[in-house]
Amino acid sequence: xxxxxxxxxxxxxxxxxxxxxxxxxxxxxxxxxxxxxxxxxxxxxxxxxxxxxxxxxxxxxxxxxxxxxxxxxxxxxxxxxxxxxxxxxxxxxxxxxxxxxxxxxxxxxxxxxxxxxxxxxxxxxxxxxxxxxxxxxxxxxxxxxxxxxxxxxxxxxxxxxxxxxxxxxxxxxxxxxxxxxxxxxxxxxxxxxxxxxxxxxxxxxxxxxxxxxxxxxxxxxxxxxxxxxxxxxxxxxxxxxxxxxxxxxxxxxxxxxxxxxxxxxxxxxxxxxxxxxxxxxxxxxxxxxxxxxxxxxxxxxxxxxxxxxxxxxxxxxxxxxxxxxxxxxxxxxxxxxxxxxxxxx
Amino acid sequence: xxxxxxxxxxxxxxxxxxxxxxxxxxxxxxxxxxxxxxxxxxxxxxxxxxxxxxxxxxxxxxxxxxxxxxxxxxxxxxxxxxxxxxxxxxxxxxxxxxxxxxxxxxxxxxxxxxxxxxxxxxxxxxxxxxxxxxxxxxxxxxxxxxxxxxxxxxxxxxxxxxxxxxxxxxxxxxxxxxxxxxxxxxxxxxxxxxxxxxxxxxxxxxxxxxxxxxxxxxxxxxxxxxxxxxxxxxxxxxxxxxxxxxxxxxxxxxxxxxxxxxxxxxxxxxxxxxxxxxxxxxxxxxxxxxxxxxxxxxxxxxxxxxxxxxxxxxxxxxxxxxxxxxx
Numbered sequence: 085x086x087x088x089x090x091x092x093x094x095x096x097x098x099x100x101x102x103x104x105x106x107x108x109x110x111x112x113x114x115x116x117x118x119x120x121x122x123x124x125x126x127x128x129x130x131x132x133x134x135x136x137x138x139x140x141x142x143x144x145x146x147x148x149x150x151x152x153x154x155x156x157x158x159x160x161x162x163x164x165x166x167x168x169x170x171x172x173x174x175x176x177x178x179x180x181x182x183x184x185x186x187x188x189x190x191x192x193x194x195x196x197x198x199x200x201x202x203x204x205x206x207x208x209x210x211x212x213x214x215x216x217x218x219x220x221x222x223x224x225x226x227x228x229x230x231x232x233x234x235x236x237x238x239x240x241x242x243x244x245x246x247x248x249x250x251x252x253x254x255x256x257x258x259x260x261x262x263x264x265x266x267x268x269x270x271x272x273x274x275x276x277x278x279x280x281x282x283x284x285x286x287x288x289x290x291x292x293x294x295x296x297x298x299x300x301x302x303x304x305x306x307x308x309x310x311x312x313x314x315x316x317x318x319x320x321x322x323x324x325x326x327x328x329x330x331x332x333x334x335x336x337x338x339x340x341x342x343x344x345x346x347x348x349x350x351x352x353x354x355x356x357x358x359x360x361x362x363x364x365x366x367x368x369x370x371x372x373x374x375x376x377x378x379x380x381x382x383x384x385x386x387x388x389x390x391x392x393x394x395x396x397x398x399x400x401x402x403x404x405x406x407x408x409x410x411x412x413x414x415x416x417x418x419x420x421x422x423x424x425x426x427x428x429x
Numbered sequence: 430x431x432x433x434x435x436x437x438x439x440x441x442x443x444x445x446x447x448x449x450x451x452x453x454x455x456x457x458x459x460x461x462x463x464x465x466x467x468x469x470x471x472x473x474x475x476x477x478x479x480x481x482x483x484x485x486x487x488x489x490x491x492x493x494x495x496x497x498x499x500x501x502x503x504x505x506x507x508x509x510x511x512x513x514x515x516x517x518x519x520x521x522x523x524x525x526x527x528x529x530x531x532x533x534x535x536x537x538x539x540x541x542x543x544x545x546x547x548x549x550x551x552x553x554x555x556x557x558x559x560x561x562x563x564x565x566x567x568x569x570x571x572x573x574x575x576x577x578x579x580x581x582x583x584x585x586x587x588x589x590x591x592x593x594x595x596x597x598x599x600x601x602x603x604x605x606x607x608x609x610x611x612x613x614x615x616x617x618x619x620x621x622x623x624x625x626x627x628x629x630x631x632x633x634x635x636x637x638x639x640x641x642x643x644x645x646x647x648x649x650x651x652x653x654x655x656x657x658x659x660x661x662x663x664x665x666x667x668x669x670x671x672x673x674x675x676x677x678x679x680x681x682x683x684x685x686x687x688x689x690x691x692x693x694x695x696x697x698x699x700x701x702x703x704x705x706x707x708x709x710x711x712x713x714x715x716x717x718x719x720x721x722x723x724x725x726x727x728x729x730x731x732x733x734x735x736x737x738x739x740x741x742x743x744x745x746x747x748x749x750x751x752x753x754x755x756x
Contacts, residue, residue: 116550142552149573150545206561207482209568265670268561281545282565284572398542 095366099379103159106383110155110390111147115398118143149285157283157291157347158389159382162354164295164344166381168337169355170362170373171302174309175330175337176239183341183355186246186334187223190253192345193276195219197257200272201264209286212275216346223249224338237331278351278404280389287347298340299378305333306371313368351385351404353411358384364418384411466560466581469598476599478578480567481560486576491601492555498543500528502557502580504731505593507533508609509602516551517541527725529733549573555599582730584669586617586651586738589730613735617655620742624657627749633658634673634683634713637727642673648730656741658685679710685745686713689728690721720744 112123122139126147129137168183176185184190199205199215227249231242261272308329311319316326341355358381359373366372388406395401470477476488495510496517497503503518507530517539525531534540541547543566548556553575558567560579570577578599583589590610597606633653635643643649644660644667653660661681662671678686686708708714722744726737743750 114546115544116546142550145549145573146546150549150569153569200563203561205563206567207564209564212563212565262672271561271563282563282569284565284569286568286572287565398544398547400544 095372095376096379099376099383103379103383103386106386106390107155107159110158110386111151113390114146114151114393115400116146118146123147153285153288154280154283154389155386156288157280158386160288160291160295161280161344161348161351162358162385162388163299163378163382164340165351165355166358166362166384167299167302167374167378168341169381170359170370170377171309171333171337172355173359174313174370175333176243177313178243179360180356182352183337184250184345184350185243186227186338187249187253188220188338188341189345189350190250190257191223192216192220192342193350194223194253194257194260196275196346196349197260197264197272200268200275201260203268205271209284210290213287213290213346217342219253220342220345221339223253224342237327239330274402275349276404277402278349278407279392279400279402280348281400283347291343291347294343295340298336298343302333302336302340303374305329306374309333309370309374349404351407353407353415354381354385354388357411357415361415361418466592466595467577467579469595474601478576478599480577480579484571488555488576488599492576492599494552494554495557495600496539496541496548496551496553496555497557498541498548499557499559499580500728501582501592501730502596503528503534504530504729504733505596505609506557506600507537508732509593509597509605510600512536512538514600516553517548525725526723527728529725529729529731529736545569545573548575557596584646584648586613586648586655586734589648589732589734590614592730593732609732613732616735617738620655620739623750624742624746627657627746629746630657630659631684631718631745632661632664632682632712633685633687633745634661634678634681635687635727636673636678637689640672640674641670642667643670644668648734649727652727652734652737652741653687655738656745658741658745675708678708682711684712684716685718685720686711687720687722687741687744689724 108124108127111127112118112120118126118139122143125134125136125138126144128134130148165183169181172181172183172185173179175181193216195215195218196205196212198219199212204215205212227242227245228237230245230249231237257276261269264272308319308324311322311324312326312329314322319326319329345351359377362376362380363373366376385403385407388410389403391410392401392403392406395406465481467481468479470479474488474490478486478488480486493514495506495515497506497515498519500519500521503522506515507518507522511533515537518534518537518541520540520542522528522534522537523531523540528534539551541551543558543562545566548570555576555578556570557578557580558570560581562579567577567579578596580596581592583592590613593606593609594603597603597609635649635653637643642662644662644665646668647670650660650663661683662673665681708719713719722737722741726733726740729737
């Protein structure tokens, strides 16, 4: 059953509403107890909607400096990954495609591990994400370079180059891990398992423009992506240059992925599973799927991060573990019950 | 065409090999850019704390709400300031497998993890964190107005003592810090006196979990040397921690092999995984000189390193030192 008749804006409004509710819940819950009404009061005061102060400065610091940036980063990372995943699945017409397909995630991991092992990640807060971003981008460039010959980039070659470069990056990462100090190894492993606990407003300021610009540009091409699914010849007759369009979307999705992965570490399954889940709900057409994927990814990751924070208090479970644990069973359930929904990619 | 492909392949192999080589070099320990801890300027209060990026923070008065987020600073601070001013120590301070001060730690009201919310909630005026804490965490805590002291994990007893002195300065307990250092000196000196007539300096190899050993520039090197042994890893030119295969251990032929154990009363024997059959050929195994020492003595980088030295000296030279003594 696919409710084709529901217009895209309906789902968008629904998901935006859910996102707001879940976002506020995520702000109110954490390792330190700040009552819900105080959380709301702090937010309203910050938005200059009330003058009343009924909380301690410590509570305001926790909500505004720790939880706000964390929830916003969860939304940006989740949204960015899910949207990129939906684009990759569309371009490659392959249900297994995920945002890390061009080696971005594994390249970013290698860059991050390099920064950590060299002890640079402690010197400045931008060094670790900077290295991760460059690593991700470098890996994607290598993949693209390897797959291109004579001005053409066949999709199959691109996929295989991505797999090869990812494997090589993963091997180099493991190699660095075995060479690193014991105390550092823990930091590295934690980064590799993904997490948003280090998110600050600086990260939000850095990520927001890049992710939103990338998302906006991708959303301009939703029609072209739908046309691409009908085949290159058909696309050409409809005035879409398949090769150019595909590369542009691939570049945008890869750039968004590189930015978010460099700040969150490796958070698996979001980019793979969220678009599939939503395809079952809103159908395969990209003008519906892509905006909802962004919102759905944001919603999913805020929830996953919330679970990561409260599951075994006072410890935090790594985000990558939660996304797999929450995402996979739900996805398998959908797969079993609505098998048909996956077919028309 | 064939030639081009071959040269392309060779180029790819060469590039990969070069990549591995560069990473190998980059990951070699010790790295020149390993994080430095916080420095302190000024006598008395206010003091200025200068972090590794050169950022200066003023500590206006003697801190009274101190939180420690590393085990080493837990142990040092418990000895220097104690409960009323020490609000929180790490959750590890309660764990007798790694902590040397479980009883003292019981009096501290809060046990913390590196969780920004939890730290901010204690409203501390000084927080001790590890030097390898990621820059992003530091930025987050600084943005929340937390004053941080980054603790440098030193690699020798002299540097551990320097660290105690520095922490004494920051918390305004210089006299206690000097007394603690003097006590360490006195015990090490007494041990050296006892060991003076002992000629034998057994060749010792530390072989810990996952086959790691510790060469020069490690606190383990000091621990073995002060305890009256020769650190074989250092003799073989190893610097810092390094991975050793069973073959290499066999070639080094240690007279004594030591390993850490999380068991509080560990005495003898390596974990089964390390009892490789190849080791049977070493002097250490043949003479029954394979020992495990409680990890809390081996991992400590506080004043308790001296307890580790004494415990290990008794293992190495038991009869010469203290006929009735037990580890």
